[in-house]
Amino acid sequence: MSNPTTDVAAPKSPPAKGGKKQPPPPIVPSTTSAERLALAQKYGLKPLNVRPALGEYIRDVARRWPFIRVMASSTAYAKNQNNYLGQLWAVLNPILNAAVYVLIFGIILGVSRGVENTVAFIVIGVFMFRFVEASVTGGAKSISGKSQLLRSLHFPRAVLPISSVLSQLATLIPAILVMCVIVLLSGFMADYSPERVTWWWLLLPAAVALLCLFNMGVAFIMARLVATTPDLDNVISFVMRLVMYASGVIFPVTNYVHQDLDLGGWRQTAVELLFDYQPVSVYLYLVRSTLMSEETIQPDGTMWIMGGVWAVLFFVIGFIVFWRAEERYGRD
């Protein structure tokens, strides 16, 4: 029986009623493999699906910058296009989000734990952490969810995770404006000390830029991991929740570690260092220190250096990790 389809259900179809013509047998090529390769070389043909050298790849990606930009802004824009309020949701969404967290943690539960301005603390934490989380989940799907695109167009695949993170950044910018307003307003609440616009606010874009770079690095790594092992996609949300509680998004977890935890000796030091200097808490610290006038969160040079180190480290390693599987994306 010559069943031409790969459909496993097909063999159930009735057998041939005789007189069925068979296709000709496969052709045996008249040239050997070596001859064909020599021919290709003679006419200067380039092999396809060979990973370009790193330098060339970086240039390719840079050349696609307009595509990255348009993809990122279009994706962010398209998200709100099916609503009556349209792009207004870009601002409403973060406001509602902040309201929920402030209501539950700031007012009902009253988790302050040595922080003066709980509202500003929580709002900054939640907004910045959502950027990290959205970049990780978006980056994870940026290759595995785009197999149709990968199978129809040719471009350096790094375009996809980058534009995924940039589209999150585009969503973040209105949220940051909301965040700044809430921080200022929170200073007027009864028992909080007033918040003022200081020169430190000028450093906010730098902190966000470093965080964005870090996010891209993580997105590269997640993109490759999930492209090869789709199951990991299910684990991400749990890991992100763990990271959320370990980074002091809603309450200053470092205070617990420094005051309540007592492991003693080097172990205590190691845990303290881990909680203080892991990337996400570093970036939360940077943003908080620029916007808030909190005594325990003052601008700190070491934190800025750590922020820079993490951003460069993750971006470079992530990019290389991603590039090393460039020729394999789109196979599954």
Place this chain on the structure above:
Amino acid sequence: MTEAEAHMDFDLELEPEDLDEEAPEAKLGDPCLVVDDLHIVYRVIGARGKKAAGGAHITEVNEKQSFVRRLISSGRQHVGAVSEVHAVRGISFTVRHGESVGIVGVNGSGKSTLLRAIAGLMPAKSGSVHVSGEPSLLGVNAALMPQLSGERNIMIGGLALGLTPKQVEERFDDVVEFAGIGDFVYMPMRTYSSGMGARLRFAISSSAQPDILMIDEALATGDAAFKAKSKARIEQVRENAGTVFLVSHSISTIEAMCNRVLWIHQGQLVMDGPTHVVTEEYKEFVRAQRPAGKGPGKGPGKG
């Protein structure tokens, strides 16, 4: 009506306007594409190949015969199921500048996979493809975003094809005019009729002019007038590109546009030659698959 009819409803469409046309003669140049013993295997996660399947090219991955494995095998259909589809199995050929190559074969024979592989979009398991210049598949559908306006999508699609923003702006009017959608270009694409959407997609896709053009069934969009228009456009691209690959179920389209045909069957190349020689054989094969006395494409069942 049976399920099998869906499989049957395919490969011998005749399009009257193409019937008496022949592909224009073209001078053959140097080789511009060499395919060497190409194998394409893709993993299908979440499905298990049945051993009894007629297509011998679906194989299970990591099939282990241990006792424990067999004990739990009843659950394995749903847990950790991975199949491999060996879609292209050792194909070799050489194409010269100026050739237009049609690829024919019944459904599931690996035509589209082969086309994607020689466009550099499906990584090969073994073997290699060598090309001069950049091959490009006609089709940007996957890059477009239905919530956004046609205008925005022309930019996205053009950039996705590798044009610069300036080039896209220059070709904007041309694309809109070719698609014939007028002011609808400022409406979201999801509001388009299917014909308008297809016309715009084709217009965007064909705005870039690659060295080697690959077309997968792109001709079957829109009404007769648009078909004629798109054929002219492809002809124009073909003149510039020099080399064209065409996968189509319409034999007459292939006869009208190609001067060489590859016949793929179960992932292997079974015939390679001048258009008429191959298509005659192929038509005979497809007819023999149908029960006698039935019109083309309307058989009640398979085989």
